Amino acid sequence: MSGSKVLSIILGGGQGSRLHPLTETRSKPAVPIAGKYRLVDIPISNCINSNIKQMYVLTQFNSASLNRHIKNTYHFSFFSEAFVDVLAAEQTPGNKGWFQGTADAVRQSMHHFLRHDFDYALILSGDQLYQMDLAKMVEAHKKNKASISIATIPVNAKDATSFGILKSDEKNRITSFIEKPSADLLPDWTSDVSDSMKAEGRNYLASMGIYIFNRDLLIKLMENPDTIDFGKEIIPQSIDEHPTLSYQYEGYWTDIGNIDSFFEANLGLSDDFPKFDLYSRQKRIYTHARMLPTTKISGTILDKTVIADGCIINAGKIEHSVIGVRSRIDKESTIINTYMMGSDYYQPLEDIINDNIVSMGIGSRCFIKNTILDKNCCIGNDVRINGGRHLEDTETDTYAIRDGIVVIKKGAVIPNGFTI
Template sequence: MSADTLILLLAYDRGLGLDALTRQRTKAAVPFGGKYRVIDFALANCLHSGLRQVLVLTQYKSHSLQKHLRDGWSIFSPELGEFITPVPPQMRESQDWYAGPFDAIRQNRYLIERNRASRVLVIDGGAIYRMDYAELARAHEESQARITVAVRAVTAPGSDTQARVAADENERIIGLTLAGDESSAQMPAAEHLETMGVYLFDKACLLEQLDRIERGMRPDQDLALDIIAPLVQTEPVMAYRFGQTRGRVTPDRYWCDLASIDAYYQANMALLRAEPPLDLYQSDWTILTYQGQYPPARTVPGATSGNEGVFVNSMLAAGTVIRGGGVNHSILFPRVQVRDGAIVEASILFDGVVVGEGAHLNRCIVEKDIEIPPHARIGFDLKRDRERFMVSEEGIVVVTKGRSVSGDPA
């Protein structure tokens, strides 16, 4: 299975909806869930599915991502034909950067041609989900498809980031449109299906499209809408339904493309539910990542107050110390320090954040290595916060580097 499928993992996207978190990193490298990076979920799917020939197409501010791949994912054996290889634009035929997903594939045609695999799986490295790609490949073979598109059922149409799918009773796709446009409104409405950034091509079919579509002939923003949609009338393009009982991963049917700060915040907070929608604890489908060699997280009494450090319904990564402060319903990445009397509520603190004595954070996302001054209050006066920070539509305050974090005194 591994030798017959080449993975093209698209990780060049900045992620415009996450602009406050992608100023120094690509979307795929954004921290998630207390210790992971977003790309870890797609790579873990590849690993557990037995697909171990992975080309990671990088571009925008890729250093953080490449470092993470080196430190956390140097686990495959080249001697066995396994690899995870970052591929920035090679500019073999022009001096252009990747202009879109199809152009990124086009620029790496030579890597596809020289690989012996008969199939090419193109996946978005900026989404959070767990999926058995091996089962997708089996369905592709059984249906004799030339292209298989992973789809998920949604309660109502309207996503502005994914294409809406219409399929017949045999799961053959008969229409692909952007949810919300006029043609989408006329599509069958018995159920609502949307793409999820996972496309399996017969290699011969993909190479035919590279030959057919010259550079600049059509828009190149979305593989489903710009490349696959025109083919549904002439090629067997099949839908593969996400979350089937077939396959080895628990069918939790969770998928999120983190299209905004609010979506990112909600996806992280959902992990704190008593029964989270995304199961990170399935023992045979673990999510691998890089973890620094830090000491265990702990709580200690405050040096001044003598109060015990406390955390409630929170995730604490290695190296985190709560010194007489309190943490409630929050996610703390490695090496976070919460000082005496500080309170952190419903917040996400990235690696190395220090919360000063008596400071109070509420519904915040704090970028790595930022020090919150003593007695600062952030997340309580959104009008004041908007003058200094980015504040989302739902009132999440994002504290980034280069901004004053003095806060209002308690």
């Protein structure tokens, strides 16, 4: 990729209402995943691993914790041109409004981008889980003299109805595009995919929401204030006029759109061979470097469980769960199918042994299943939370239920003996 300069623009997403209540106090890219990372670490790490080191993260909701995370995490050499900057929606004399959509966010931030010398703009989503060599996509874009490239992934008929679906010719040039087609239209939208994808019934090319634009074309497309979204407007309007390349990707990729997919993606990390590989040397995921002690476990039966740094665990049994940084779980508690995000700090010992205070973490003799515990939760003793499809969607001050998954809100205090 030598000689071509790439500016990466990571879109932080809207209000993240489908990830509520995890987005109640933070923006979507700042949501903690895998017990020690945040969602935004994924696209940033993909860029760093692809030697793309000039990045902007665009956000507009609850951006304080995202700002703090990026400021504390991504430090490059004083002499390099590398940076990761957060751009929050800002009111200017020429613009009084919030970002109206993905393209509008890029348009409103354009004056910041144009201060940099770049040939290609790489536009990424801030809420996807994948590991991809983006430099290879840039190379393919250059080699095929494309004006726009779209990363595509083969999907099956069931999933195809919830994506933008593309058709490409034998040179991988995109010829047509349809947003979220109905099932009866699908037979006309199959594409040429590899034999392994055909064998899985994945015959439709879905847009991954990852785009490359030539600098001059992006500037030109941003001149029209009426187009506010890449997927719905810019891409469908551009494919007839500008050479648009489909760059096929066949690795693991998931769009973390709702609580269900978020829960599944996190618990998937506890599988024997997780689809998302946190143990790869080439594709490592970077995050805030915490100086935490080792995790201490006593008397616990563990099965298919991922445990982050700095935990103190005396539970009876933990299975198929992800336990985040600084988590504390007391004696005789059982944790199943649960993502515990952990804590931002340690409580003083006198608080933990004070019987009048429900301390941070999970108390004694609890049973917790099919649950997400947000950061800094305080769960008392003898608490029983049994998530599952038998529960109706609910919203309270301390917890919410979405698709049978119980989400205990950030900092919530759940008293002794409480049952859901």
